[in-house]
Amino acid sequence: METSIVDDVPRVATPVNLPLTVPSGSAPLRHRIAEAIVEQIRLGRLGIGDALPSSRTLAAELRVARGGVVEAYDELAASGFVVAVPGSATRIAPGADVAARAHAQSHSVEPATVVPPRQRTRVEPVIADLRPGRPDTSLIAESAWRRAWRRAASAAPAAGGSDLAAHPELRSALAVHLRRTRGIDVVPEELVILPGVAAAMRVLAVAAGLDGRDVAFEDPGYHRARRALVTEGARIRPVPVDSDGLPPRLLVDTDAAVYCTPAHQYPMGARMSVARRAELVARANAVGMLVIEDDYDGEFRYDVSALPALRSIDGGRECVAYIGTASKILSPMLRLAWLIPPDPLHPRVGEAIAECGESANEMSALALATLIDDGSLTRHLARTARTYRARRAAFVDALRLRLADLEGVQVVGIEAGLHVVLRLPTGIDDTAVVAAAEQCGVRTTPVSAQLAGAGGLRGLVCGYACLPESTAGEVAGVIADAVRQVVD
CATH class of the missing domain: 3.90.1150.10 (Aspartate Aminotransferase, domain 1)
Structure with a gap:
């Protein structure tokens, strides 16, 4: 049985069976789930190092949307009550019991009364x-932005259909945009629209069956993508990056997938060379490895030529899952990302979307499609x-x-x-x-x-x-x- 060490205390990696009841109320679901878990810590039913159930398991037991459980775990991690150990479960963090008994909250609570200005602590302004x-976002042309949202608001509600077929206007617009800006030859039917990069990572993990399998991950790397994979049960295997990004020679045959940011490695900023890109795709195809290409800000380059996306390299269609996002080019508030799965994985992505309960906002998708179609995004x-x-x-x-x-x-x-x-x-x-x-x-x-x-x-x-x-x-x-x- 696998064990882990939290605060130098060996713990058996067995999730706790929580007798959890989510309190009713008007507060967001994530807050209520987080409060219920903190209460279990306060009562001593959860101890330091105890593993929480997977988000899927807890959502099923509580009969709530799985996204609420994922957000609750994120909230608890951000406030220090839990820690997500790469390759393991989400566990109760050292000191969480003390904080819980002191009635610390996992989120901010509105005060009952307003503190008079004379009693407030002076805070230095942020430069x-x-x-x-x-x-x-102030650089967005207001007239184009308003026009796009007027069109989105005037459109009739979507008639429905499969998740893979949702948002046809945006998929058609993005197919042209990606061909022009990133050199990716894609048809609208291959594109999948999702509510953010983390959602795309979760869908990929489920579709590719990464639960309990190794994923080679850039180190240092994007912590939210890493956490999304861990949430789905993937075991993260850190791979140190160098001045050219992730070295393909450090991959091993037991890696089920590899996550990388070749256009601008996050956070160190390296651009993966053409030779290394070709080596990575060839290696992945040779051993049946999934390559997750996070192209989070690939549209912005300065004084250098564009390098081909991994997806556009020979053999990329068979092994590369390409992820792009509107967060950097326009605004994170749009909550839109696009996924191009490898050809063999495409049929299972639809099932994974249904299982994960991920869906993008229809109005946001129509607004972005308008900005692309009328040339405003360019x-x-x-x-x-x-x-x-x-x-x-x-x-x-x-x-x-x-x-x-x-x-x-x-x-x-x-x-x-x-x-x-x-x-x-x-x-x-x-x-x-x-x-x-x-x-x-x-x-x-x-x-x-x-x-x-x-x-x-x-x-x-x-x-x-x-x-x-x-x-x-x-x-x-x-x-x-x-x-x-x-x-x-």
Whole structure:
């Protein structure tokens, strides 16, 4: 029987049979499920290291939508009550019992009374929020945006049909867009529309039967994609990345799948070379491995030529699942992603969508289809690329100027995407640098937070999409001071 160690205490990896009752009320389902689990911790029925049931199992027992359980687990993890161990289950975190007995909440609760202004603690204003994943939505043309949503609102409700056949307007528009921008030859029938990248990852995991199997995963890598796979029972096998991204030579024949971000490795920013892309696809086809290509910001490139998507390489149709998203090109609020599964996997994707209960919003899909069809998205991408290129140049130049005297500090990942990484020497605590910068009003993300293995990479992930050129110098100065404070 598999065991794991949480807080140096061996625990048997057997999920607890929860006598869980979700309280009624008007609060969102995720809050009510999370509160019920915290109550079990408070009563001592759940202890440190205990494994929670899988989201599918608990949803079936509670007779609720599985998405609510997944969101509840995410909420508990974000608040520190549980920890998702790669390749294992979601477990009660050390200290959760103390927090529960102190009546700590997994989410914020509205106060009963408003605190008078004179009693409020003074909070320093935020100069810049550089946490990645945030495009500048103010760059969207208001007239085009309103026109797209008017058309979506005036359309008759969808007549229904299979999940694979849903959103025909968006699938047709995306087929043209992907052929033009990413070199992917695809027909609308091959595209699947889903409510976000995490949903696409869950659907793929179920369709490919990854439960209990190894998935090679970039390390450091996108933690939300990793968590989505773990939620479906996949065992994550961290693979260290280098200056060209994920090395195919580090894959093993027992890997059922491999997750990668070849256009702009997240978070380190490497672009996978053409030779390595071809090697990866050939290796996957040779051993029957699924390749998950997350093209989260592939539309943005600066001063470099476009590299072919893995899906467009010879043999890519047989093994590559391509995932794209509207989150970076327009707004995360659209909650839209598109999946092109490998040809052999396509029939099982429809069954997986039904099992996972994933469905994208019809109005969002129609609005995006309109923006693509009338050329608004093409104009938006051209406009934002110019703006982001200027912001990137100003920020990178400012960082290099203010950190030139510090040995081992590098700015990397600048050729594409919407973020750069300030790489720090091994041994520097990047979480301490993040904390020091936030005290002065600049928010960033530590590279170490994206690590699943024991890698030594350290640095700051800095999204510059919303950073005006006029404030780049001030923000870079705050970061430089934070790095010196920790180094000293």
